Amino acid sequence: MRANDNMRSAAKVLVDQLNIHGVRHIFCVPGESYLAVLDVFHDCDLALTVCRQEGGAAMMAEAAGKATGRPGICFVTRGPGATNASAGLHIARQDSTPMIMFIGQVPRDVREREALQEMDYRATFGSIAKWVTEIDDPARIPELVSRAFHTATSGRPGPVVIALPEDMQRERVAVADAPPFEPVETWPGATDMVKLQKLLWSAQRPAVIAGGSRWSEPACASLARFAERFALPVATTFRRAHLFDALHPCYAGDLGLGVNPKLLARIKSADLVVAIGSRLGEVPSQGYTLFEIPGPRQTLVHVHPGAEELGRVFHPHLAINAAPTAFAAALEGLQPPTAIPWSAETKTAHAEYLAWTEEPTTVPGAVNPGAVMVWLRENLPVDAVVCNGAGNFNTWLHRFYRVRRFAGQLGPASGSMGYGVPAAVGMKRLYPERTVVAISGDGDFLMNGQEFATAVQFEAPIIVLIFDNSLYGTIRMHQEREYPGRVSATVLKNPDFAAYARAFGGFGVTVEKTADFAQAFKAAQASGKPAIVHLKVDPEAITPATTLTKLREQALAERRE
Numbered sequence: 001m002r003a004n005d006n007m008r009s010a011a012k013v014l015v016d017q018l019n020i021h022g023v024r025h026i027f028c029v030p031g032e033s034y035l036a037v038l039d040v041f042h043d044c045d046l047a048l049t050v051c052r053q054e055g056g057a058a059m060m061a062e063a064a065g066k067a068t069g070r071p072g073i074c075f076v077t078r079g080p081g082a083t084n085a086s087a088g089l090h091i092a093r094q095d096s097t098p099m100i101m102f103i104g105q106v107p108r109d110v111r112e113r114e115a116l117q118e119m120d121y122r123a124t125f126g127s128i129a130k131w132v133t134e135i136d137d138p139a140r141i142p143e144l145v146s147r148a149f150h151t152a153t154s155g156r157p158g159p160v161v162i163a164l165p166e167d168m169q170r171e172r173v174a175v176a177d178a179p180p181f182e183p184v185e186t187w188p189g190a191t192d193m194v195k196l197q198k199l200l201w202s203a204q205r206p207a208v209i210a211g212g213s214r215w216s217e218p219a220c221a222s223l224a225r226f227a228e229r230f231a232l233p234v235a236t237t238f239r240r241a242h243l244f245d246a247l248h249p250c251y252a253g254d255l256g257l258g259v260n261p262k263l264l265a266r267i268k269s270a271d272l273v274v275a276i277g278s279r280l281g282e283v284p285s286q287g288y289t290l291f292e293i294p295g296p297r298q299t300l301v302h303v304h305p306g307a308e309e310l311g312r313v314f315h316p317h318l319a320i321n322a323a324p325t326a327f328a329a330a331l332e333g334l335q336p337p338t339a340i341p342w343s344a345e346t347k348t349a350h351a352e353y354l355a356w357t358e359e360p361t362t363v364p365g366a367v368n369p370g371a372v373m374v375w376l377r378e379n380l381p382v383d384a385v386v387c388n389g390a391g392n393f394n395t396w397l398h399r400f401y402r403v404r405r406f407a408g409q410l411g412p413a414s415g416s417m418g419y420g421v422p423a424a425v426g427m428k429r430l431y432p433e434r435t436v437v438a439i440s441g442d443g444d445f446l447m448n449g450q451e452f453a454t455a456v457q458f459e460a461p462i463i464v465l466i467f468d469n470s471l472y473g474t475i476r477m478h479q480e481r482e483y484p485g486r487v488s489a490t491v492l493k494n495p496d497f498a499a500y501a502r503a504f505g506g507f508g509v510t511v512e513k514t515a516d517f518a519q520a521f522k523a524a525q526a527s528g529k530p531a532i533v534h535l536k537v538d539p540e541a542i543t544p545a546t547t548l549t550k551l552r553e554q555a556l557a558e559r560r561e
């Protein structure tokens, strides 16, 4: 009899499948609903990160999926565990990230009675996850787990949810393992590439936009070679700056929030736009203003791994159903025209990017977040990973920090607060040798600040920068624009974040002026512990370009007109 034919518990079969599919890291919060699986973890060498809240665990798994292109894995308990985790699932959905979440479920014999913490996961997560299932028959674990890996990674990637009834996990079964999965590649057709070549040969002002998921380091290198050979300007979409080296002579900047007006004008006036991997969602399309709907004025080549995304909002001139990895490899076969009419424009585009990001703007207060980002870009190693959440503090990150490598910056394109700290913990667990920095706001940090304890427990010395303006600043900014002077629910009274770090067993330091930042950061690094650098930012410094008072005065003046 082969080993595969031996009786194993369902829990063991499940964990064996994870090993077979190449899983090395699991992020979890335990629950009595999956004790049998926890018991199998006891005897295997998977790196298990025990978190403090399921939202944190799910975001760590999502970050792992983003950085590796293979499903990040989390385990949570039923009911409240699952609903807590939904914050991370939603990021995976919007950001097209492969991820699998396992949930312990009530025993099969009490289902449908609304037993303790019982939920219908298909109904609850049906519109967030790509696929939701519940495994009743342990003999089908290899099949269904294999399907989960394929579903999470194929086409447009996304999250898969698998519920595991508690009693099912303990059942013993003789079943063969699945073969190891490999993500299914989606290649462009030869005709697609010929059409693209023709479009490029007849273009005068082309531009490339890179975004979305299903990229890799080699794919980014192929894109860079293509850009070089064709002298094409390349922009990245919101929170996807890691797809193109910011110092590459073809880099034109980031199509996010607070975008360089010159880049916007460039994309608007382009005659050909090749958008690779991005859904061209609300933020990169600048509130759906960059391209007309349904038929853009620019000749649009839209390359996306999900066939359902092509023509969904923008009708492309040429739709190519391909994954960025395969498409980037196919780009190597295209030949540039002998004379490239736009090469001088590309130099200008890069010069405009550098000019827009070179010097931090002046802002009120003694700490200038722009100067902090400039210091980081000059001092962090090129392979550092910077993780961020949502809030106006990021406008300085996206503008002044320069991402050089794939997975060098991970953020929620979905705009979810609370992502930076758990993503940083996840990255430090995956890549202990890399410098990992979390960029947080005061509001943003406390959405998942509890995962700082996870960093301490697992000796994962991340460095968290908290830009503390005592505000839910982004919302206050919108408030001053829409309802000037009527402050409602946007003021925060904050703890001493440096003391918070120390209370958790980490290193904490407070920075009150820009000039003290470098020393504080170095002290945080030298401590060897997870660290918080608490930066006191003037609430008036609401973006690199304006102040709260200016916004209010502008809005009031418009009302008087």
Ligand SMILES: Cc1ncc(C[n+]2csc(CCOP(=O)(O)OP(=O)(O)O)c2C)c(N)n1
Pocket: 390, 391, 392, 393, 394, 415, 416, 417, 418, 440, 441, 442, 443, 444, 445, 467, 469, 471, 472, 473, 474, 475
């Ligand atoms: C989970 C979640 N809740 C609420 C929001 C809405 N929201 C967006 S930014 C923001 C304020 C962020 O505050 P902070 O982290 O302090 O950053 P700041 O804007 O002050 O720099 C809020 C409440 C969100 N994006 N995500």
Ligand SMILES: [Mg+2]
Pocket: 391, 441, 442, 443, 467, 468, 469, 470, 471, 472, 473
């Ligand atoms: Mg704030």
